[in-house]
Amino acid sequence: MVCESWKAKLDTYLDGEVPEQEMRTFDAHVRTCPSCSADALARVQLKRTIQVAGKRFTPSAEFRRRVQQRIAAKPRRSFNLGWMFAAAAILVVGTLTSVYLGTRSGRDQVFSEIADLHVATLASSSPVDVVSTDRHTVKPWFQGKIPFAFNLPELQNSEFSLLGGRMTYLEQTPGAHLIYDVRKHHISVFVFQERSLPAERNEDSLSKKQLAFNLETWSQGGLRYFVIGDASTADIENLAKLFKAAS
Amino acid sequence: MPHFERLYNFACWLAHDREEAEDLVQETYAKALKGFSSFQPGTNFRAWIYKILRNTFLTSRTGLKANATVPLDLEGEDEGLPVIRETPESFLLQRSDGQLVQQALEQLPVAYREILLLCELEEMSYQEISATLVIPMGTVMSRLSRARKALRSGLQQQFAKGRNKMVNHGL
Numbered sequence: 001m002v003c004e005s006w007k008a009k010l011d012t013y014l015d016g017e018v019p020e021q022e023m024r025t026f027d028a029h030v031r032t033c034p035s036c037s038a039d040a041l042a043r044v045q046l047k048r049t050i051q052v053a054g055k056r057f058t059p060s061a062e063f064r065r066r067v068q069q070r071i072a073a074k075p076r077r078s079f080n081l082g083w084m085f086a087a088a089a090i091l092v093v094g095t096l097t098s099v100y101l102g103t104r105s106g107r108d109q110v111f112s113e114i115a116d117l118h119v120a121t122l123a124s125s126s127p128v129d130v131v132s133t134d135r136h137t138v139k140p141w142f143q144g145k146i147p148f149a150f151n152l153p154e155l156q157n158s159e160f161s162l163l164g165g166r167m168t169y170l171e172q173t174p175g176a177h178l179i180y181d182v183r184k185h186h187i188s189v190f191v192f193q194e195r196s197l198p199a200e201r202n203e204d205s206l207s208k209k210q211l212a213f214n215l216e217t218w219s220q221g222g223l224r225y226f227v228i229g230d231a232s233t234a235d236i237e238n239l240a241k242l243f244k245a246a247s
Numbered sequence: 248m249p250h251f252e253r254l255y256n257f258a259c260w261l262a263h264d265r266e267e268a269e270d271l272v273q274e275t276y277a278k279a280l281k282g283f284s285s286f287q288p289g290t291n292f293r294a295w296i297y298k299i300l301r302n303t304f305l306t307s308r309t310g311l312k313a314n315a316t317v318p319l320d321l322e323g324e325d326e327g328l329p330v331i332r333e334t335p336e337s338f339l340l341q342r343s344d345g346q347l348v349q350q351a352l353e354q355l356p357v358a359y360r361e362i363l364l365l366c367e368l369e370e371m372s373y374q375e376i377s378a379t380l381v382i383p384m385g386t387v388m389s390r391l392s393r394a395r396k397a398l399r400s401g402l403q404q405q406f407a408k409g410r411n412k413m414v415n416h417g418l
Contacts, residue, residue, distance in 0.1 A: 011395060012388065017373050046348075046399075047367050053345035053352065054368035057259035057268070059252060065260065067248065067273050078416060113248075120249035124292045169252045229333055 003036050010036065014043055048144070058172050110170070110197075114226045115213055117168055118188040120176065128164030128179055138165045138178065146174050150191050150223055153242035159183065160239055173195060180239060187229030187239055194224045216240045220247045250293060253369065254300055260364055261304045271307065274299040281327060294371070294378035301361065301379065310357075332344035352353065359394035366391055 007030055012018050013026045030036050121127045130141040135152035145167050150171075155162060160180045168177035168190065175192035214236040215228045227240045227247075254275060260266035278299050279286075288294050304310040352360055365371045365379060373387045380387070 011392060015373070015391075017388075049345055049348045050352070050363065050367040050398075053348040054260070054364050055256060056349060057256045057265070059255040059269075063255075063269050063272075064248075064251065067251070067276055070273060071248070071276055116249050120292055126291060126293075126372065126375065154338070172252055 003033060006030075006033070007039060008038050010040060010043060012022065012164075014040060014047065031238070037088065074201060111215060114188075114190060114215065114228055117170070117177065118213070118228050121166070121168075121179070121188065122186055127166070129166040131164040133162050133164075135162060138162060141165065141174050142167070146176055148191075148193050148223065150176065151246040152178070153246035155242070158238070160187075160242070173197060182235050182239070183233055185229055185231035186234065187227060187231055187236065189239065190226040190228070192224045192226075194219050194222050197224055218244070220244060223247070250296055254296065257297065257361075257364060257369070258304070259298060260352070260360060261301070262307070262309050263353070264309070266305070267309055271300060271303050274303050291375055291378055293369075293374045297365070297369075297379045298353065298381065347402060347405055348398075351398050351405060354401055355394065355397055358390065359397050362387070362390050363394045363398060 006026070009018060009026075013030075016023075018026060018071070030040050042206065130138055132138050132141075135154070139150075139152050142165065151160070153203050160182050163179045163181055163186070165176060165178045168175050170190070170192055173192050173196035175190055178189040178191075180187045180189065213230055214233045216236050217224065217226045218240070219225075225240070225243055227236050227243070229236060251272070255272050256267060258271040258275075263269060275296065275317060279296055282299075286292065323339045352363065355363070362376060362380065365376050366373075371379065373384055373391075376382075376387045376391075377384050382390070
């Protein structure tokens with residue numbers, strides 16, 4: 001009976017939605033109370049089962065193509081006017097999306113998709129799901145969420161700082177999206193399983209200037225890395241080097 | 248197309264029909280592009296596009312039908328939902344396999360299903376859910392709580408059914 005008041009808030013606690021001070025008190029209670037810790041464990045397991053069971057439907061490649069074609073077929077006039085209202089980042093999205101109007105290779109489509117993910121994430125008010133500058137917090141967060149493991153570089157003595165990470169999808173493939181900061185520029189690093197991506201996009205290594213972004217991609221240890229941002233080519237290369245050294 | 252796979256998955260859960268889900272997603276992107284000027288930079292893009300999808304669903308034939316059959320007292324007392332006492336059996340239930348959870352999710356009213364998926368699958372914060380569903384934070388919390396109770400109750404019923412079958416078959 002003592003635990004009734006704790007249990008009433010257990011779900012809110014597990015959702016990470018109780019205030020920080022209360023969170024610490026909750027942590028301490030759950031650690032010492034067998035009944036609440038068993039209950040918390042069961043609820044976490046149910047949450048995980050819902051996460052897995054919820055990912056049930058995957059769109060077909062044909063449907064994706066159809067939607068892309070429909071978007072591309074939209075009249076340019078109203079389309080561009082819409083984007084003009086947004087800030088610089090949104091303008092970039094507009095420019096990127098207009099690329100769909102032309103014929104592009106599959107590789108370029110992937111690069112644009114990566115750029116879309118980068119911009120859409122930065123436009124979001126909560127760009128990262130795990131907020132931490134500590135790689136030892138961010139890396140374990142991906143456990144059980146993506147079907148592979150990867151290493152994050154040590155950033156001491158570098159200009160880069162880690163802001164956090166989130167799960168992402170490319171061509172229906174789950175992957176990791178990490179966001180770094182360098183002199184107020186945000187750089188995204190995407191990691192996917194190489195074998196899950198279409199073969200035509202699997203160049204070993206490539207540096208590219210894609211619209212307003214610099215992008216570097218390479219394959220290492222069965223994983224495909226993309227580093228993209230509006231930072232200088234040197235910054236993108238340096239971050240890529242740190243990842244290559246860590247992998 | 249940001250969030251394409253996830254929007255499609257969410258649309259399938261709402262509509263229970265792949266063709267209809269495809270229409271919903273297609274219309275969502277068309278509306279998003281057309282009305283992009285209404286998106287305020289710095290606000291939540293994900294919540295914005297999910298809100299478009301959901302509104303599109305709610306005005307579809309299936310959405311109107313689903314809404315018409317949802318009890319109006321969603322935010323009321325927990326009448327009608329059995330009280331769930333946590334027991335070793337209920338712990339076992341909550342570890343049940345994905346298929347059982349999928350069935351239980353399918354049987355939930357849309358309002359419960361969508362809020363559970365936004366919270367657990369999309370891992371949205373309460374604030375994002377509030378923006379997506381256009382409901383106050385307090386309602387997010389109470390509805391989520393009721394949705395979880397309803398899911399546990401559904402799982403318990405399915406578990407009981409399965410156990411009865413086994414008894415009837417002399418297992």
